[in-house]
Amino acid sequence: MDGKYVTIGKKAELVFGLFIFALGLICAIYGWKYGPGQLNDIGPGAFPLGLGVALMILSVLCMAEAGHEWPLSRKLSPLAIYLPAIVIWALLIESAGLLLATLALIVVCSFVDDKLSVFKAIILGLVLAAVGYVVFILGFGLPFTLTGRML
């Protein structure tokens, strides 16, 4: 899967700036809810409240800078493959064990480009699972198994 390059323009920068602003706003609201306390007895909300306000101000300044720098062009397809691959590993590790989880992880990762064929990915997955078994399970005694709860 070869993805297209996406250019990050000024509009996207402004939208992301708004996202940071929203994070600041949420932080400030929750800070208020937690209780800012008094000057000689600062409550649990004072610090988040201050941080939220600071984040809102800084996000506005970031938005003012939007479009100043040369826009970057990046492929977004690796994102859509690698992150689900890790989630699949996490879903499988306890029930199916290190072997299947790792095979699934590497095979899904191989979809990112044509250089790693599924066959080679399976070989790589097997090698990693074997090394992982020796180093992490036998060596460090980490609490997961090679075949999970299936066997």
Place this chain on the structure above:
Amino acid sequence: MSVVNDLALGFQVALTWQAILICFGGVLLGTFVGVLPGIGALAAISLCLPLTYYMLPVHGLILLAGIFYGAQYGSSTSSILLNIPGTPSAAATCLDGNPMARQGRAGQAMFIVTLSSYFGGMVGIILLVAFAVPLARFALTFGAPEYFAFMLLGLVAASTAAPGSAVKGLAMMVLGLVFGVVGTDVTSGTYRFTLGFIELTDGINLVAMSMGLFGIAEVLSNLAAPPAAPPPKKSYRLRDMLPSRSEARRSVRPAIRGSLIGSWIGALPGTGPAIAAFVAYATEKRVSKTPEIFGTGAPEGIAAPEAANNAAVQAAFIPTLCIGIPGDAVMAFMLGAMIIHGIVPGPNLISQQPELFWGLVASFWVGNLLLLLLTLPMIGLWVRVLAIPRHILYPVIIFLICVGVFSVNSNVFDVYVAVAFGLFGFILTLFRFPVAPILLGYILGPLVEENFRRTLFISDGDFMAFVSSPVSIICLALVVLALVGPLVLAIKRRRLTTVSS
């Protein structure tokens, strides 16, 4: 004589076979990730943190520190051969290192760089040994207001001094402080930003967060960027790499100056090896009688920045170990690692745990010597590391991240946290937001809040307590300078562009 005794104690720790082996593993891994552009020391350090839980604290720290300074040695290889710095601190080395490679003098460049790095590292360690005890004694007089001011200075300076937009750096630092708030408030017991997850009541897991931000996000960023050129195929033999007598002579003084500059800059809060390297390069150009040769393959232009960045990474341990305040994100991670191991970095560390402190310092000597032996005769091998196919390397790194994050608490929740931070970190790089200040803010956040609240509690709500001592006044004045400085520069730059257009 006490320094000699202290160092003897340190070498007793650092020269055990376990310590040497762990140190070797650390510097080897450090050099490996340093050579590879795009994968930084922080990713490797966070990957190895779970492994240190199975070691003695001093061994764990020797491993993590070894990765950090080992990465500096390796990072110049791709600067010289590919004109791409292995880590940001080797960016200055590209300026003259790559022209040397294009003239067929890559081997000589790597030889000079390795010896300068070793020299720089040694000077940094000597400074650390000389200043540790007096600085720790001075820091014993610090109270909550001084700690608050010092931490604020570290946070603001590190966020604004990094390359790129100062505002974006500050925004990320504040966001890091917010992430540091997540969990149970120590004073009141209130759950803050836990989103209903019981797993978040202890706060966000350090390993999950840093692996997401520096491991997953870096892999994604590398995959998303246009592919880099492969390294030139050439064999490197030690005999052919020896610099000429004139090249060697021209490198000596720049290496000495670079080491001194790097040691001082590295010890300051908010600076770091990248800034040290550029300052050393600029200084060298200024003092040179032939500044026009810089940028065309001058050995002075690689000896100075490499000595400086290696001196800076050793000197960066001074404020972290002696005051308990890290100067940059990697040092903040080291601080976090120490806290996890139950060590309280700060002025009492040297007196309460001398074996740990001096053992770590002595291991720097061992590590730098190992690096010298590891790098020079094996440059050919490190050049081959650059040729490892990315489509194999990245899935392997992702596998190690998965196992590493899961192993911390045997909990898949942490893996999901890493995925979330990986996604967030990747998006941040798309918009050119620096990621490192988040980690710095996250680790210092709870300490900053604690000292802020304590100061106001002791002074009965009087804000003047923050400016009650010369140390805090100087620090807060520097904070203002660090905030206003970039703003003035930006306005000046905008005015210049308006005038020229």
